[in-house]
Amino acid sequence: MNKRSLCILLCIAFALGLFFQYSRMDGFLHLGVADNALPMGGVLRAAPTEQMPREKFLIIYDPEDVPSMYARHNMEKILTEKRKAFESHPLTESLAVDASYRGVILATGRLGAAASLPAVLDYARAGGTLLLLQKFEQEEDFPISADVLQTFGVAQMGATKDVRGIHLLTNFLVGGKDFRFGEGTVYTTHANTVTLTADTQVHIASIDGTPLLWEKPLGAGRIYAYNGVERDDKTNVGILTSMIAHCGQDTIYPVVGVKIFFIDDFPAPIPEGYFYKIYDELGVDTETFYRKIWWPFMQHLAKDEDIRYTGVIIETYGAQVKGPFHPLGGRAARDGLIIYGRELLNMGGELGLHGYNHQSLAPDGYGQGELDYVPWASQADMEESLRELRNYITSVYPNYIFRSYVPPSDILSPEGKQAVENVFPEVKVFASLFDGPADKKAYYQEFERQPNGVYEIPRISSGHAASGLMYWQEIGVLNYNGTFAHFVHPDEIFYEESKDSSWAEMENGLKNFMHDVNRRFPWLTATTASESIPYYSDYFDMDYRVRRTDEGMTLYTWGCSGELRFLLRTAHEIDRTEDCTAEVADDGVYLIRTSATEAHIYWKEAE
Numbered sequence: 001m002n003k004r005s006l007c008i009l010l011c012i013a014f015a016l017g018l019f020f021q022y023s024r025m026d027g028f029l030h031l032g033v034a035d036n037a038l039p040m041g042g043v044l045r046a047a048p049t050e051q052m053p054r055e056k057f058l059i060i061y062d063p064e065d066v067p068s069m070y071a072r073h074n075m076e077k078i079l080t081e082k083r084k085a086f087e088s089h090p091l092t093e094s095l096a097v098d099a100s101y102r103g104v105i106l107a108t109g110r111l112g113a114a115a116s117l118p119a120v121l122d123y124a125r126a127g128g129t130l131l132l133l134q135k136f137e138q139e140e141d142f143p144i145s146a147d148v149l150q151t152f153g154v155a156q157m158g159a160t161k162d163v164r165g166i167h168l169l170t171n172f173l174v175g176g177k178d179f180r181f182g183e184g185t186v187y188t189t190h191a192n193t194v195t196l197t198a199d200t201q202v203h204i205a206s207i208d209g210t211p212l213l214w215e216k217p218l219g220a221g222r223i224y225a226y227n228g229v230e231r232d233d234k235t236n237v238g239i240l241t242s243m244i245a246h247c248g249q250d251t252i253y254p255v256v257g258v259k260i261f262f263i264d265d266f267p268a269p270i271p272e273g274y275f276y277k278i279y280d281e282l283g284v285d286t287e288t289f290y291r292k293i294w295w296p297f298m299q300h301l302a303k304d305e306d307i308r309y310t311g312v313i314i315e316t317y318g319a320q321v322k323g324p325f326h327p328l329g330g331r332a333a334r335d336g337l338i339i340y341g342r343e344l345l346n347m348g349g350e351l352g353l354h355g356y357n358h359q360s361l362a363p364d365g366y367g368q369g370e371l372d373y374v375p376w377a378s379q380a381d382m383e384e385s386l387r388e389l390r391n392y393i394t395s396v397y398p399n400y401i402f403r404s405y406v407p408p409s410d411i412l413s414p415e416g417k418q419a420v421e422n423v424f425p426e427v428k429v430f431a432s433l434f435d436g437p438a439d440k441k442a443y444y445q446e447f448e449r450q451p452n453g454v455y456e457i458p459r460i461s462s463g464h465a466a467s468g469l470m471y472w473q474e475i476g477v478l479n480y481n482g483t484f485a486h487f488v489h490p491d492e493i494f495y496e497e498s499k500d501s502s503w504a505e506m507e508n509g510l511k512n513f514m515h516d517v518n519r520r521f522p523w524l525t526a527t528t529a530s531e532s533i534p535y536y537s538d539y540f541d542m543d544y545r546v547r548r549t550d551e552g553m554t555l556y557t558w559g560c561s562g563e564l565r566f567l568l569r570t571a572h573e574i575d576r577t578e579d580c581t582a583e584v585a586d587d588g589v590y591l592i593r594t595s596a597t598e599a600h601i602y603w604k605e606a607e
Helices: 003-024 066-081 117-125 146-151 237-245 276-282 286-305 332-346 379-396 414-423 468-481 503-520 530-541
Strands: 056-061 085-090 101-106 129-132 154-164 166-168 188-196 201-205 211-218 221-226 251-255 258-263 309-314 350-355 483-488 543-548 552-558 564-569 574-578 581-586 589-594 598-603
Touching: 056 066, 066 085, 066 237, 101 117, 117 129, 117 211, 117 221, 146 154, 188 211, 221 237, 237 251, 237 468, 258 530, 276 286, 276 503, 286 332, 286 503, 309 332, 332 350, 332 379, 350 379, 350 530, 379 414, 468 483, 468 503, 552 589, 574 581, 589 598
Parallel strands: 056 085, 056 101, 101 129, 129 221, 258 309, 258 483, 309 350
Antiparallel strands: 154 188, 166 201, 201 211, 211 221, 251 564, 543 552, 552 598, 564 589, 574 598, 581 589
């Protein structure tokens, strides 16, 4: 062999050595993983020089009644978020009610004791909108006369009863028409048995047909009456927002307009071996189910239904809560993190954090016994486990910024949250639950931005086959602030709750659910958790005013830098727009998008 051939062989051997070493270090799997920098905010839009008042509402409430105080508080919260002004007064006060109010809200059913009821009814007859948030309360000392009941659309009223479920007869809630649930559930509403007058229109009923919300003309104005009591959960948030949206003509309010989808425990170690349900139905082991069935289904679903997943990582399923913490032995879990994580990112998804293990970051007292979890002894232990998680994920994705955190089983203590913020100061989104039973000790959230710049973005629904109640909550929140937020787990088929469900049923359930969401709410923008931050930032920072004329309306916005979205309810057909766009969201409802300080909407002239 000559010297030239020997040199060539040595070069080939050296190159192969570099190739295999780079491969052993997962170098090729890292290729193509882009950074995930968020777009920087632009120039804030300045407020107009002309001072324009906010739309104003009057709230009348009963300070001695807990449901009335709930209703008052919830309505004040929504009005504040929608940048509306309000005045709240006890029902015993005599008030002057003039046309300057966009709407008058009766947060009590004790109409016989409402000193300002005659003035309120005169306001409605003159063209105003009156909202009743509580069922009628007949009292011996303060009876409601038959004439007043007729004025509110009630021909006859009987006893109260508990009624089940919800049936949306119209699009009173945007995207909600024909939705119904409640058969066989515990979801109940305390309502009056009523026979309505012929000039009413029922918008919402219970499953048995009991009217829950109806509309009644009164002179030049209208009454919207809710036949129930204010709940101590958040399931009526959409109804309250929609009642505001029906006050007056050409009503507009801001929404976020995003669709977020989380996959909890993904990527995470995949259980080894066979699970009887999977094997009996599909004839494969668990790893094959993940790789060849579940994950391809999720990839196709994302493409078909316009979804950008946020997967949150678990390093191990061990129950260790005391250090030292070590990586899981073997390569299977790490290879899964690399392969599944890269495929998720290449789909436009996001990687977030779930924990070193699935032990919720909380000391004793958070219901761990019910979940067979182990409490943490100290915040220091929590932080030590999170540092191991950081080492694990940065060894695979060294340049990736992990901005989202989901607490295992949606349980998070103040110490646990502080531990996450100490070890991962780059985390900007905490995503847990919007609503649920108080005794579950879950980390329930409002949509808000904390003073330290961290965003609370709760999830609304979950599961491969979302329940009717969860879908109802999604419809409510979508009408409230335009957020869809759902999550699933890859291993749901293992759950006790899924014992009677096949994979085919779960697959079709999620497919049908997402398809129906897109059919009802086509105006949502698909984002990952952290991609939603600019939308929420502008939603929290913005302010706006509206000027209406016979020809159209002008929308003034400021305090933000990006595109804003609004839902506009109007009986007019839009002819054209300037510095904004209008797309049909439902019958008589448009989604308005604008990035301008001043935008114009013009009505089509009647033919």
